[in-house]
Amino acid sequence: MDVKRRKFLKIAGLSAVAGLSVPSAFTNLLQGGEALASTAGRGAAEGSQQPAAGGHGGHGEEPTGVQYGMVIDIKKFAEHRGLAEQCVKACHTEHNVPDYGNPKDEIKWIWVDDYAHGFPESSQYKRNAALKDLPVLLTCNHCANPPCVRACPTQATFKNEVGVVVMDFHRCIGCRFCMAACPYGARSFNWRNPREQYANGNYKFYKNGINPNYPTRMRGVVEKCNFCPERLAVGKLPACVEAAGETKAMVFGNINDPNSEIAKVLNANFTIQRNPAAGTKPSVFYII
Amino acid sequence: MLEKALVGTNKYWAWIFFLLGVMGIGGLFYLYQFNYGLGATGMSRDVSWGVYIAQFTFMVGVAAGGVMLVLPYYIHDYKAFGKITILGEFMAIAAVAMCIMFITADLGQPMRIMNVLLHPTPNSMLFWDMIVLNGYLFLNAICGWVILNAHNKGVHYPQWVKPFIYLSIPWAFSIHTVTAFLYCGLPGRHFWLTAILAPRFLASAFAAGPALLVLIAMILKRVANFDAGEKAFQKLGTIITYAALANFFFLGLEFFVAYYSRIPGHMHTLDYLFWGLEGHDNLVLPMRFSLTIGLIATTMLLFPQIKKKESTFALSCGMLFTSLWIDKGVGMVLGGFVPSPLDRVTEYVPTVIEIGISLAVWATGALILTILYKLAISVAAKEAA
Amino acid sequence: MYDRGKVVTGLAIFVIIMTFPVWYNLGATQHVPKPDLPKDVKKCVGTSAYMRTSHMVVLNQWRDEVVREEKRKLVEVEGKQYVKSLQLGCMKCHPDRKKFCDECHTYTAVDPFCWDCHFQPKETK
Numbered sequence: 001m002d003v004k005r006r007k008f009l010k011i012a013g014l015s016a017v018a019g020l021s022v023p024s025a026f027t028n029l030l031q032g033g034e035a036l037a038s039t040a041g042r043g044a045a046e047g048s049q050q051p052a053a054g055g056h057g058g059h060g061e062e063p064t065g066v067q068y069g070m071v072i073d074i075k076k077f078a079e080h081r082g083l084a085e086q087c088v089k090a091c092h093t094e095h096n097v098p099d100y101g102n103p104k105d106e107i108k109w110i111w112v113d114d115y116a117h118g119f120p121e122s123s124q125y126k127r128n129a130a131l132k133d134l135p136v137l138l139t140c141n142h143c144a145n146p147p148c149v150r151a152c153p154t155q156a157t158f159k160n161e162v163g164v165v166v167m168d169f170h171r172c173i174g175c176r177f178c179m180a181a182c183p184y185g186a187r188s189f190n191w192r193n194p195r196e197q198y199a200n201g202n203y204k205f206y207k208n209g210i211n212p213n214y215p216t217r218m219r220g221v222v223e224k225c226n227f228c229p230e231r232l233a234v235g236k237l238p239a240c241v242e243a244a245g246e247t248k249a250m251v252f253g254n255i256n257d258p259n260s261e262i263a264k265v266l267n268a269n270f271t272i273q274r275n276p277a278a279g280t281k282p283s284v285f286y287i288i
Numbered sequence: 289m290l291e292k293a294l295v296g297t298n299k300y301w302a303w304i305f306f307l308l309g310v311m312g313i314g315g316l317f318y319l320y321q322f323n324y325g326l327g328a329t330g331m332s333r334d335v336s337w338g339v340y341i342a343q344f345t346f347m348v349g350v351a352a353g354g355v356m357l358v359l360p361y362y363i364h365d366y367k368a369f370g371k372i373t374i375l376g377e378f379m380a381i382a383a384v385a386m387c388i389m390f391i392t393a394d395l396g397q398p399m400r401i402m403n404v405l406l407h408p409t410p411n412s413m414l415f416w417d418m419i420v421l422n423g424y425l426f427l428n429a430i431c432g433w434v435i436l437n438a439h440n441k442g443v444h445y446p447q448w449v450k451p452f453i454y455l456s457i458p459w460a461f462s463i464h465t466v467t468a469f470l471y472c473g474l475p476g477r478h479f480w481l482t483a484i485l486a487p488r489f490l491a492s493a494f495a496a497g498p499a500l501l502v503l504i505a506m507i508l509k510r511v512a513n514f515d516a517g518e519k520a521f522q523k524l525g526t527i528i529t530y531a532a533l534a535n536f537f538f539l540g541l542e543f544f545v546a547y548y549s550r551i552p553g554h555m556h557t558l559d560y561l562f563w564g565l566e567g568h569d570n571l572v573l574p575m576r577f578s579l580t581i582g583l584i585a586t587t588m589l590l591f592p593q594i595k596k597k598e599s600t601f602a603l604s605c606g607m608l609f610t611s612l613w614i615d616k617g618v619g620m621v622l623g624g625f626v627p628s629p630l631d632r633v634t635e636y637v638p639t640v641i642e643i644g645i646s647l648a649v650w651a652t653g654a655l656i657l658t659i660l661y662k663l664a665i666s667v668a669a670k671e672a673a
Numbered sequence: 674m675y676d677r678g679k680v681v682t683g684l685a686i687f688v689i690i691m692t693f694p695v696w697y698n699l700g701a702t703q704h705v706p707k708p709d710l711p712k713d714v715k716k717c718v719g720t721s722a723y724m725r726t727s728h729m730v731v732l733n734q735w736r737d738e739v740v741r742e743e744k745r746k747l748v749e750v751e752g753k754q755y756v757k758s759l760q761l762g763c764m765k766c767h768p769d770r771k772k773f774c775d776e777c778h779t780y781t782a783v784d785p786f787c788w789d790c791h792f793q794p795k796e797t798k
Contacts, residue, residue, distance in 0.1 A: 117630045120630065121553075147475050153412040154407045156403070161743060166741070168741055169790065170740070173400045174326070174396015175396075177412070177413075182476060185333075185334070192325040192326075218790050219396065220397040222396075233743070278475040
């Protein structure tokens with residue numbers, strides 16, 4: 001190739017790159033970087049939840065800002081046998097959580113397990129027999145320091161301004177890194193299409209029918225408890241808490257507000273948390 | 289230069305069409321998986337990563353292994369690697385391409401993959417993994433291609449390539465460190481939460497990558513009349529030996545920490561992998577096999593007579609590669625999920641679909657490798673003439 | 674020209690294949706989309722022209738505002754309040770997906786994945 005032609009091609013190539021990228025760069029700048037503003041908003045919200053740098057275990061500054069949390073009173077659930085299962089049903093029906101009937105494809109936002117499996121890092125040695133069959137309700141702990149949020153490459157799971165660790169099903173790419181990161185096994189994946197229907201049109205996996213006011217999810221996204229933000233927005237309690245009802249087996253509220261009911265419950269009782277050594281600062285507390 | 293890949297013997301074309309066939313079948317399997325969902329694999333709520341991520345982790349290692357050729361040749365001017373370095377660079381390209389394919393096959397929503405670029409998340413290790421892997425692909429492609437082109441034209445490669453070559457060396461270390469960071473930064477998985485995971489990854493990478501390269505170079509000696517040189521083979525053997533020794537030493541350290549401290553979180557996964565846990569033991573045989581042949585291969589490589597004889601050298605490299613493939617792929621990734629955070633054991637068995645898609649990705653990597661190696665060999669033959 | 678026969682034949686096949694969409698539908702009657710507009714409400718959250726071109730922008734914005742930023746303030750149209758939602762907002766006035774959304778979508782061969790997750794009021798019966 002002669003020098004003139006090579007020079008022409010070099011200039012043409014550079015102009016093409018410049019011509020395509022510079023206008024869009026300008027438009028981005030002129031629009032004030034909308035994307036940047038929303039990331040900053042998220043950063044600020046997260047900042048308000050973070051304890052001071054260097055805080056670990058029980059040390060460091062207390063986080064400020066709203067942090068929704070829950071106290072689950074296992075004793076009360078033991079008194080009202082079957083109530084825990086009703087809370088599970090309330091949640092799964094409200095949110096169209098499918099039931100595949102096999103542990104491989106299983107999706108659960110909240111479920112009943114036993115003490116040994118809910119608190120595996122605590123000692124099971126010489127425990128009293130009654131402990132073994134207490135119904136322990138397990139769900140996402142909406143940690144103050146969530147490892148799943150750190151892991152997500154697209155911010156599909158993020159901590160919102162009221163401390164809820166939210167799943168944005170629209171953005172999730174289904175990489176399941178958050179499932180590997182969660183120390184509590186709180187996350188489920190849609191391994192298949194939950195909306196499979198029989199020939200007569202009935203849904204195969206929505207055993208309790210569909211809630212038309214809440215969407216389902218599609219195959220390929222992760223899902224978990226979201227603390228019912230759509231209910232909180234209209235002043236209701238999360239579905240599970242409402243199902244527990246008058247028994248006060250579940251108390252929900254802002255754990256950072258010293259005047260809230262939940263803060264008073266936390267102050268009046270000895271509560272334990274799941275896997276505290278992981279440093280995640282869960283927002284779900286248990287009275288055993 | 290690509291036209292060189294279109295000329296070949298009948299065996300060459302038979303191999304190409306065989307690879308295309310495997311790719312085609314795997315492609316059909318992938319269509320099924322795309323339609324049905326990832327439930328077509330053996331993964332479950334408890335074991336949410338399987339063969340795909342395991343293969344991805346291993347292939348990042350193989351890609352990083354290419355640096356064991358680039359480093360001596362370009363930094364230390366080790367002329368004996370003159371013919372084989374380009375093979376290492378091209379192997380890195382094929383390996384990284386396979387990594388990207390494995391990740392894409394594993395995604396639940398692959399059409400949303402651009403979200404990783406549209407919403408950059410610096411706190412996520414997957415974001416950095418995407419950057420370093422694509423960067424490494426880009427670096428190796430540029431360096432390999434420009435240098436090969438220069439050889440083809442009979443001139444020295446242009447000076448502007450040198451910074452890219454130098455950059456690719458620490459970059460190779462970084463790709464496998466970042467991949468290790470995917471695992472060792474997660475607070476809930478005790479088996480992965482160890483500082484020695486990154487060094488172990490690097491050690492096994494620097495053993496597995498060159499071991500594979502030795503085997504391929506021996507094949508090339510037979511089918512394509514391309515001799516990398518006895519000195520190159522021997523030096524690679526040395527590198528492989530030291531890397532393998534480091535890897536098994538690190539593994540021994542893991543065993544010591546787990547079984548001397550007797551901390552359940554550290555012990556239980558090793559229990560599951562090597563002895564079985566609560567009656568679940570489907571990984572015991574592969575893991576014990578891997579450890580056995582790995583130790584035998586490493587011991588073999590300590591003896592110069594083994595390395596001097598081609599057949600025993602090839603055997604030990606093959607055994608070592610298989611051992612590391614099982615250890616890093618099967619053992620490390622699946623082990624992290626057992627026991628689950630709820631202290632239960634769920635076992636994982638890959639399905640036919642999964643294996644088919646994995647084989648297709650391996651075939652694609654082999655195809656890229658074949659084409660690139662055909663170019664390298666043609667250019668080398670032209671230079672020799 | 675070398676290999677004139679092969680080149681011209683190849684070119685002809687290429688042109689035929691690439692212009693397939695043009696000549697395949699020639700003469701067939703087009704089904705002009707006529708979306709079923711709601712009878713009692715005349716105004717939407719934006720002008721008709723804007724909604725026609727950019728309703729997906731509105732939906733995406735609402736999605737990000739509601740899910741990611743918890744900005745759930747109700748939208749007011751002609752005195753009535755609506756939730757910022759496809760299922761619980763838009764479909765209060767446009768309840769039938771086939772008669773409204775799909776009319777234009779089928780014509781333009783657009784396949785949005787909203788319906789993989791969201792319900793239209795009739796679908797759940």
